[in-house]
Amino acid sequence: MSDDRHPLFKPLIFVGGLIFGFGLGFSHMARPEVVLNFLQFEDFGLLFVMFGAAVVSGIAFAVMPRIRDTAPLTGDLYERRLKSFDRNVLIGGAIFGVGWGLSGICPGAAYASLGTGNITILWALAGMFIGAYAQGYWRSRTAETGSTATRAD
Amino acid sequence: MVTDPLVLQLAAELFPNGISRYAVGGLLVGLGAVVIYIGTGIPAGASTFLESTLSYVSDRSRFQRYVGSRDWRVVFTLGIILGAAVFAATVQSGVIATSLYEPGTTGQTYELAGITLWLTEVQPWRLFLGGILVGIGTRIGKGCTSGHGVCGVGSASKTSIVGVATFLLVAIGTAQLVAALGVSP
Numbered sequence: 001m002s003d004d005r006h007p008l009f010k011p012l013i014f015v016g017g018l019i020f021g022f023g024l025g026f027s028h029m030a031r032p033e034v035v036l037n038f039l040q041f042e043d044f045g046l047l048f049v050m051f052g053a054a055v056v057s058g059i060a061f062a063v064m065p066r067i068r069d070t071a072p073l074t075g076d077l078y079e080r081r082l083k084s085f086d087r088n089v090l091i092g093g094a095i096f097g098v099g100w101g102l103s104g105i106c107p108g109a110a111y112a113s114l115g116t117g118n119i120t121i122l123w124a125l126a127g128m129f130i131g132a133y134a135q136g137y138w139r140s141r142t143a144e145t146g147s148t149a150t151r152a153d
Numbered sequence: 154m155v156t157d158p159l160v161l162q163l164a165a166e167l168f169p170n171g172i173s174r175y176a177v178g179g180l181l182v183g184l185g186a187v188v189i190y191i192g193t194g195i196p197a198g199a200s201t202f203l204e205s206t207l208s209y210v211s212d213r214s215r216f217q218r219y220v221g222s223r224d225w226r227v228v229f230t231l232g233i234i235l236g237a238a239v240f241a242a243t244v245q246s247g248v249i250a251t252s253l254y255e256p257g258t259t260g261q262t263y264e265l266a267g268i269t270l271w272l273t274e275v276q277p278w279r280l281f282l283g284g285i286l287v288g289i290g291t292r293i294g295k296g297c298t299s300g301h302g303v304c305g306v307g308s309a310s311k312t313s314i315v316g317v318a319t320f321l322l323v324a325i326g327t328a329q330l331v332a333a334l335g336v337s338p
Contacts, residue, residue, distance in 0.1 A: 012192040013225045017232020018239065020185025020197075020299075025240030026254065027178020028170075032275040033259035033338060039328035044167045049179035050302050056183025057307035060190050071194030080308035081196035083295045085315065092294020093316045095286050097323025102331060103283020104275060106298040107291060108199030110284070111230050115237025116245060117263070117270020123277040124284035131288020132203035136215035143214060 006073040023053075024112035031113070032104030032121075039101055099131075173253040185236075186303055189229070196308065198300025199233070200291040202226045242268045274338045279331075294320070 027049045028034040038046035065078040083089075100106055105113070105124045113121040189197045205219035205226045219226075243249040245262075246269040260273045273280075291297040294316055296305060301320075305313020 009193065010225055010228045013189055013197075013228045014232040016185045016187075016189035016192075016197065017229040018185070018236035019188060020182055020229075021233035021236025021238075022240045023178045023181025023183075023185060023236075024233065025178075025237035026181060026244060027175050028257055028259070029178065029182075030237055031257070031259050031271070032273050032280070034257070036275070036328055036332075036338075037259075039325050040332050041325075043169055045170055045172055045175035048172050048175035049182065050298065051306075052176050052179025053183035053186065053299075053303040054306040056180055057186045057190070057196075057303050058309070060187040061196070061304075061308050064191060071190075071192060074193045074195070076194035078190075078194050079196075080310065081198075081300070081304040081313070082308060082310045083305070083312045085312040088293050089295060089312055089316045090319055092290045092292065093319030094290070094323045096290030096294055096297065097320035098327050099283040099286025099288075099290055100298075100320060101283075101324035101327025102286065103280050104328075105280060105283060106199075106287060107203065108233060108297070108299045111199065111202075111233040112237035113273070115234040115239075116241045117238075117265070117268075118260075118273050120273050120275075120277060121280065124280035124287075127281040127284020127286075128203055128288035129207065131285040131290075132200075132292050133207055133211070133288075134285075135289045135292045136204055136207060136211070136213055140213040140215040 009073045012073060020108070021112045021115055024109050025116050029112075030109045030116055030118070032124075035100070035104035035106075035109070039104070103127075170255045170257055174255045174257075177253050182299075183303060183307075186299070186307075190304075196300075196304035197229060198296055198304060199230070200297035200300060202230045203288055204292060241270055245269050245271065276336075276338065279336070290320070 024030045029046060029049050035046065037043040061080050070077055103124055107128060110121055110124050186197055189195055204216055205223035208216035208219050208223050244254050260271055262269050262271050296316060301313040301316040306317060
């Protein structure tokens with residue numbers, strides 16, 4: 001992907017982010033306490049956030065490829081979000097789960113939490129960047145020192 | 154009107170804050186992802202922003218893969234922050250009142266320039282340590298609650314469904330354990 005995209009590309013991404021963030025605030029998923037209450041079985045409402053969002057996006061993923069081939073602002077094909085399965089999905093998922101269960105915070109909800117005025121969430125955001133950097137640093141190193149130094153995952 | 158009292162009692166126990174704010178919020182989260190998908194074909198996730206933004210400050214090959222998408226990911230994240238700020242300035246501040254929104258009693262609120270803002274009471278060490286693990290885990294595991302949970306599950310991706318089941322179960326176990334150890338909030 002290059003930078004010579006449609007002039008409306010970034011404005012549209014911004015509008016999508018606005019709706020996404022408003023929804024995270026409205027649903028209270030941007031509040032760590034509410035996520036922790038859900039994980040402790042005290043309030044199952046969060047199921048409606050996760051599955052409600054997945055159903056809405058699922059309709060678009062199913063319908064759009066039948067209506068047209070490519071997206072108007074990028075020319076990219078309408079495809080589903082499919083990632084290859086390997087052991088990393090389980091290992092990474094488990095590490096993410098420990099972090100989510102300890103803090104009640106995930107990336108999108110953390111950005112939204114900042115927007116609701118929760119400056120204490122900067123602790124979580126700092127942690128996320130440190131974790132992502134440590135992981136990327138380690139992966140770059142193993143890729144460079146490995147005998148088959150491929151950059152593909 | 155005949156309503157089964159058992160159903161009402163169960164709903165009150167499982168959903169003490171009702172379901173409307175959760176359902177409406179979830180639909181909006183999905184709608185935000187859909188707007189981006191329809192216009193661009195991109196199934197957006199929130200966690201790649203962490204790595205792609207690091208490409209501005211690090212030459213490491215791992216981060217440089219994201220140079221092509223880092224600008225729009227910053228725009229997406231700023232949108233999320235501002236969207237939540239719009240929520241704070243309207244619904245959270247009581248400027249817009251709707252029966253679909255249950256204010257809740259978690260955390261504490263404070264006022265700034267006439268806007269009602271909100272602060273968590275979850276301790277900073279939990280947020281920081283949890284954040285580090287979230288940062289590592291979502292990158293190894295190829296996605297987070299929005300990438301896997303919203304776009305991946307919406308795509309009926311087996312990888313994402315397994316990923317969500319994994320982090321959900323581990324998170325439940327962790328939160329229960331931390332609570333059992335007496336850590337609160």
